[in-house]
Amino acid sequence: MNAGQATCSDGPLRNLPAYLQIVRGRLRIAMTYRQNALFMLAVVILQIFILRKVWTALYGEAGVVNGVALADVLVYLTIANLQSWAMQDLAVGSYLYSLVREGRIAFDILRPAGFVPQMLAHLVGGTLSMVLFATAALPLVALVGTLGPPASSAAFGYWLLSLFFAFGISMLLNLIVGLGAFWTTEIGAFGMLFTLVSQFLAGALIPLYFFPDWLRTVAELLPFQATTFTPVAMYGGQLAGSEAVQAIGIQLLWIVLLAGAVRLIWSRALHRIVVQGG
Amino acid sequence: MPTLIRAEGLTKYYRRPRRYEGAFGGLRTLITRQYDEVRAVDGVDFTVSDGELVGYLGPNGAGKSTTIKMMTGVLVPTGGLIEVDGTAPWRDREKNAMHIGVVFGQRSQLWWDLPLVDSFTLLGKMYRMSEADYRRRLDGFIDLLDLGPFLDRPVRQLSLGQRMRGDLAAAMLHEPSILYLDEPTIGLDAVARDRMRDFIAEMNRESGTTIVLTTHDLVDVEALCNRVVFIDKGRVLYDGSVVDLKATYAPHRTLVVQLASGFTAARAAELLGPEVPGDVIADEGPTLRIRFEANRISAQEIISAVTSRCPVTDLSLVEPELEDVMRTLYGNRTIAV
Structure with missing residues (x-):
């Protein structure tokens, strides 16, 4: 296909073709297991439907609560849930757990490419396939939930930029959960707890502006809100102007902090690697 | 012939959390951070020369796999010296990785859910082979190991023998100068074993690949190895030719x-x-x-x-x-x- 292109160059990008190949492989795996993904997607669409019913009932006759109209909340919830579903790719996390548990991690360590970049490539591929599924499901989502246009063209621009960083943050969070494999051998219950707590604190079930003050403070001190609330609130125009710029700055700060955390965790993990069995 | 692998006083201790029996034993195990020290490899000395095919033998739990993992660079030794081609493998894993190949018989490096050929494509890029080199080598292995019939089948659908052939090709695709084989014939039927042995012997003879082989199958050893290193409880008990080993221990x-x-x-x-x-x-x-x-x-x-x-x-x-x-x-x- 790309004859003569992938030859030995020595720059920092010399392993890029390998990482792209991993992304491609992940996409193919996602296609192999598309029925599973579609089933999971159905669960999310059901969740969007239920949230719509619940919030419509909660609003009742009131047109506006805390300065937010029902229609805006419904658009927020629809986009937030679809987005956070696409970010919660636990497949790569459980892949990492299986690598450690079965001792296959030795093979990935023995590659002439870094281990963490390899895992990030897996995450990029996994997330990309989820985004593709979510995009394909948009017509159905519009039918079941509520979709609306962005508040303005500026809001749309902010949303796209912020969404990009949001994916970065959630990939780093997923990687940290995955690296937990070096300390415990099971992801099951912890993975579910992580999904639930992060979804809640990200504002996927209740928009952050409805949180009581203390809980909102807690949520704002954690990275999860930057994965969901920040971009979706920009889409709806609740977060605009200098506030939006500041929120993007906070996202970048989280990326730097979490990347540092990954570095630290990986160096400790490598130090204590004991390949299981044998 | 020049020395390629050198181990001197090579040692690896593991720490395992101490377990308590009886009522609340599990709780005590969790709370008290006490460890038992397990001496997996306890002062091992040996050298392997360029082009040798050495059998590394010992009963279960003798420390074979641990030694292999230190030679490949997965594990960092607790003490002693390990040098492969003049450098400590764990210190520069990525450089070391370019010239070693590894097969762990009980594990696979192939991509489980994808067609076998996809694993090879990834390795071609991972080891930065040119398209022409990649094609030539892959074609060579397709011939040698008869991979053609199942190249496009997902790895999870392969038989153990087919998977092992795939794993061997995967380990050799970048033409490493050293090949570590950890129980490569485990679980294979007689025909598949013979085929595996022929391939290993050929790689050693034709390509001059240095091979370190661990196995419990003594037919493998007699068919392939001139020299064996026998270890138990982390120590070398015997290092020499198979003929001398028999003369000494089974006269x-x-x-x-x-x-x-x-x-x-x-x-x-x-x-x-x-x-x-x-x-x-x-x-x-x-x-x-x-x-x-x-x-x-x-x-x-x-x-x-x-x-x-x-x-x-x-x-x-x-x-x-x-x-x-x-x-x-x-x-x-x-x-x-």
Whole structure:
């Protein structure tokens, strides 16, 4: 296909073709297991439907609560849930757990490419396939939930930029959960707890502006809100102007902090690697 | 030939959390951070020269896999020295990775959910091969290991023999100068084993690949290795040729004598008496076995002693099996609790 292109160059990008190949492989795996993904997607669409019913009932006759109209909340919830579903790719996390548990991690360590970049490539591929599924499901989502246009063209621009960083943050969070494999051998219950707590604190079930003050403070001190609330609130125009710029700055700060955390965790993990069995 | 791998006083200790028995034992295990030290490899010395094919043997839990993992750079030694081609493998994993290949028989490096060929494509890019090199090598392995029929099948659908062939090709695709094989024939049927052995021998002979092989299959060892390093409980018990190993630990040969009809083994044993050195084992019926030490008496002497006293229809000489050697070596172990 790309004859003569992938030859030995020595720059920092010399392993890029390998990482792209991993992304491609992940996409193919996602296609192999598309029925599973579609089933999971159905669960999310059901969740969007239920949230719509619940919030419509909660609003009742009131047109506006805390300065937010029902229609805006419904658009927020629809986009937030679809987005956070696409970010919660636990497949790569459980892949990492299986690598450690079965001792296959030795093979990935023995590659002439870094281990963490390899895992990030897996995450990029996994997330990309989820985004593709979510995009394909948009017509159905519009039918079941509520979709609306962005508040303005500026809001749309902010949303796209912020969404990009949001994916970065959630990939780093997923990687940290995955690296937990070096300390415990099971992801099951912890993975579910992580999904639930992060979804809640990200504002996927209740928009952050409805949180009581203390809980909102807690949520704002954690990275999860930057994965969901920040971009979706920009889409709806609740977060605009200098506030939006500041929120993007906070996202970048989280990326730097979490990347540092990954570095630290990986160096400790490598130090204590004991390949299981044998 | 130059030394390629050098281990001196190589040591690896693991720390395992101490477990408590009885009521609340699990809780105590969690709370008290006490560790037991397990000495997996305990001061191992050996060298491997360029182009050698060495068998690295020992019972389960002897420390073979741990040593292999230190040689490949997965594990960092607790103490001692390990050098592969002049550098410590764990210090520069990525450089070391370019010239080693690894097969762990009980594990696979292939991409489980994807067609076999996809794993090769990834490795081609991972080891930064040119498109032309990649094609040429892959075609070579497709021929040599007959991968053609299942190249496009997902790895999870392959038989163990097919998967192992895929794993071997995956380990060799970047033409490493050293190949580590950790139990490559485990679980394979007789035909697949033979094929695997032929391939290993060919890689060593034709490409000059240095090979370190661990196995429990002694036929592998006899067919492939000139030299073996035998370890147990983390220490080297023997390092030398297979021939010397047998001479040292299994010096006995056995002469099997078929007596003419009507002549029982018991009677023959009586006739031979104490004149014949060695153990005379008289079976029921006409078969007599004489076990003797080859360096104390020649087979010729025993045969003439037997034929001059008893009517014999057939004679055969049984060489010691490597398995007997292993039994002797394993038997000498002090049993650890």
